[in-house]
Structure formats: C-alpha cells, structure tokens
Amino acid sequence: MTGRMSPNLALNQMVDRRRAAGESLVHLAFGEARLPLLPGLARELAEGAHRTAYGPIAGAEPARAAVAGYFRRRRLPTSADQIVLAPGSKALLMALQLAVPGDVVLPRPAWNSYAAQAGYAGKHVIGIPVPAACGGVPDPAALRLAVLAAKARGRDPRLLVLTLPDNPTGTLAPPALVREVCAVAAAEDLVIVSDEIYRDLVHDPVATPFLSPAEVAPDRTVVTSGLSKAFGLGGWRIGAARFPGTDSGQRLRDAVVAVAGEVWSALAGPMQHVAEYVYAEPPEIQARVAAGARLHGAVARAVHDVVTRAGAGCRPPTAGFYVYPDFEPVRERLRDNGIGDSAGLARRLLDDSGVVVLPGHLLGDDPGGLRFKAATSLLYGDDEQQRLSLAADEPARLPHLSAVLDRLAEAFARLTAPATRR
Ligand SMILES: Cc1ncc(COP(=O)(O)O)c(C=O)c1O
Structure with a gap:
C-alpha cells in the first residue's frame, strides 16, 4: 500500500x-475561507434537493452554461461544451494528471496536492524555483533550462501546473511573467494547467492586474476553478475546468470525462443547482x-x-x-x-x-x-x-x-x- x-x-x-x-x-x-453561509445559497441547495439522478458526467447543460458565462465575463470566450464540473477542482487536477501522459513541472514551492497527485499518476515531478517577486509560476529562464535538462536525462515533461494567484505565497504573477512562462511552455510543447481557484480574491484588482495563461496560450491551457475559496464553499465540493475550444482541447476534455466517469460519475445534482446560481454571479x-x-x-x-x-x-x-x-x-x-x-x-x-x-x-x-x-x-x-x-x-x-x-x-x-x- x-x-x-x-x-x-x-x-x-x-x-x-x-x-x-x-x-x-x-x-x-x-486554507479554508471560513465565512458565514449566505441565505441564497442555503435556499438554492434546498431547491436542488430533488435532483437525485446521476445526470451527464461533465454536468448538466445549464450549470455548464453558467460556468461558461463566468469565464466569458473574464475575457475568455467559452461555450458550455468546454466545461466539466466535478466534486472539487482537486478531482479535476488529479484527472488531468491521469489524462496527460509524461512528467509534470511544478513551481517550487507549490500547493502540496500537485506533487502527491503526480505520485499517484506515476509521474516524475520537476520542481522549479519561483522568482523573488511572486510565486505560482516558475522562473522562466530556470524553467527552460530544467525542461531541456530533464529531456536530456530521458524524462518526458508534458504538463506545467501554474497557480494564479498563488497558494502558498499569496501573490499573483504579473502579466509580463505569465507571457514569458507561456512562451517557454509553447516552445517546449507543455500543456498548461492554470489553477485559478483564487482568481476572484485579488485584494486590489486595479493595482494587481490578472492575466490568464488561457488568454496568452489558448490552445494549450486548461483552467481549473471552483467555489471553495472566493465563495467559501469548500465542503460543498464544487469545481470546474475550462478546456481549450480546439480539437486537441476537446480530446483532453474527453479523456478527463472518461476518468470522471470511472471515479465520481458526476457532480452531485443539488450542487449543480448551487453552481448554476453562483456562477451567474448575482449581486x-x-x-x-x-x-x-x-x-x-x-x-x-x-x-x-x-x-x-x-x-x-x-x-x-x-x-x-x-x-x-x-x-x-x-x-x-x-x-x-x-x-x-x-x-x-x-x-x-x-x-x-x-x-x-x-x-x-x-x-x-x-x-x-x-x-x-x-x-x-x-x-x-x-x-x-x-x-x-x-x-x-x-x-x-x-x-x-x-x-x-x-x-x-x-x-x-x-x-x-x-x-x-x-
Ligand atoms: C491552489 C489550490 N488548488 C486547488 C484547491 C482545491 O480546491 P477544491 O476545493 O476545489 O478541490 C486548493 C484548496 O486548498 C488550492 O489551494
């Protein structure tokens, strides 16, 4: 064992x-955002209680459409068929590690579950120090060198996980740095997983602008997100992923849905009802x-x-x-x-x-x-x-x-x- x-x-x-x-x-x-439950959320959960069927693996269309709307309001054109819902983004991150072959590149330090999940997926971890100014992304020059060195050693780095904003440093990589890291990922043909679960918790969005790798490298970036942090619903286990709209993006989505079908079947129906409400972002x-x-x-x-x-x-x-x-x-x-x-x-x-x-x-x-x-x-x-x-x-x-x-x-x-x- x-x-x-x-x-x-x-x-x-x-x-x-x-x-x-x-x-x-x-x-x-x-890292739990412990805040009092909003009355509207309790109401939505009760209203969703009748949803007892398994439903589609990726989630029912109305909930996926609400998530697509959330991304569209953040400069990312998205249709409902690019979205997969799951019981927490952690499950999606694991499924992505299982669906993408090869080894994984992580910033160092990084949220502890990425490396543990890589172990379960049989992947080798290549950890790259983060820059002095912020965490969540590797230093771009060190990234290129480490990927080349890993390939020379017979490793097969294919997946790069970024955390924007970052856990553990509580910082956000600035747009110029995101562009540099995306350029290295493109040159070395890495799939980017951009974990954006803290995206809505930038303290001062004017002073600290957010650029998603999915805007810079749309064909190779999967964004993961969820309601655990900004919406304080960790225990309700609601996560979502946005896949590229390209053919290869849809193949990756299908591979993740295949894992989901064998592991969690679907996000619980009442939680999909909650997701539909929250992702529509009412006042x-x-x-x-x-x-x-x-x-x-x-x-x-x-x-x-x-x-x-x-x-x-x-x-x-x-x-x-x-x-x-x-x-x-x-x-x-x-x-x-x-x-x-x-x-x-x-x-x-x-x-x-x-x-x-x-x-x-x-x-x-x-x-x-x-x-x-x-x-x-x-x-x-x-x-x-x-x-x-x-x-x-x-x-x-x-x-x-x-x-x-x-x-x-x-x-x-x-x-x-x-x-x-x-
Ligand atoms: C960086 C990061 N990604 C993902 C997660 C997992 O969140 P979820 O509750 O959606 O599984 C966490 C929770 O601690 C996190 O800090």
Missing part, C-alpha cells in the same frame, strides 16, 4: 483533536466575494507585518489568504535556539506557542529552508466574529483579531529571543 495523508488535512485533524482536549491553538495550516454573490477579498487582504497584510517585524523576509500578499515568510535573515538567532530547518521551525512554533503552520518542505521547498505557509483565513473567529470582520473597515483592529495578532507577534519573537528569555 502506498500513500500518506495530505499533510494539511492531517494537521487540521490534529488541531481538532488537541482543541477538543482543551488546548488553545492558533491554526494557520489550513449577493458579487458583494460577498468583494467583502471577502477585502477582509482576506487586510488580515494577510496584518500577519505579513507581524512576520516581517520578527525579522523574516516575506513577499507582500496581494491575493488570497496566505503568507509565506522566510526566516533566513535571522538564521543565526534561530540556530542559537536549536532551529535549523523548516520542520524544526514548525515544531518549535507548535511546542512553544501553540501556533500551527505548514512547513515549506511539505510544499516541495528546500527542507533546510526556514520557510512555512501561514493561512490567515482561519483567524476570523466564530460565525458572529466573521460577520463583524466582513463588515469592519479595519478588521485587524477588532478585539478578537488584534488579540490573535498579538499572540502571533509573541510567538515569532520567541523564536529569535536569546535562549535565557524564552
């Missing part, structure tokens, strides 16, 4: 167990997405302030709800406290301060690095506190948020404090 439980899900369950035993933990290791949904993006930005920036004040380097977050600090600038002080790698750093934060983070090596990063991912979206508190946070002009000043930010500041200060003061 092979396989290890997904580390973020495993940490989440560990937190639940220890909290149930009375421990107070600050949980930064799970209630637009307002929530905008408020969510504002809140995520404010809290991610506040956590960024905390880690940089503790001496870490960290890309300023511009999208989603993550920061990816690097404690390299204070390596010596950490070494004096017995911390020399990302596993040790995460362990110390948990043992000394009850702060749970995902160490960088679990995201493909160098185990000797002093980096971790902190998801900031679980800090918003219970239902009522989430409502207050969404409505606040300066959410980080609310008592429940400022208290947890203070606790984080103390935790990070403790990492670098002289041993006698710890």
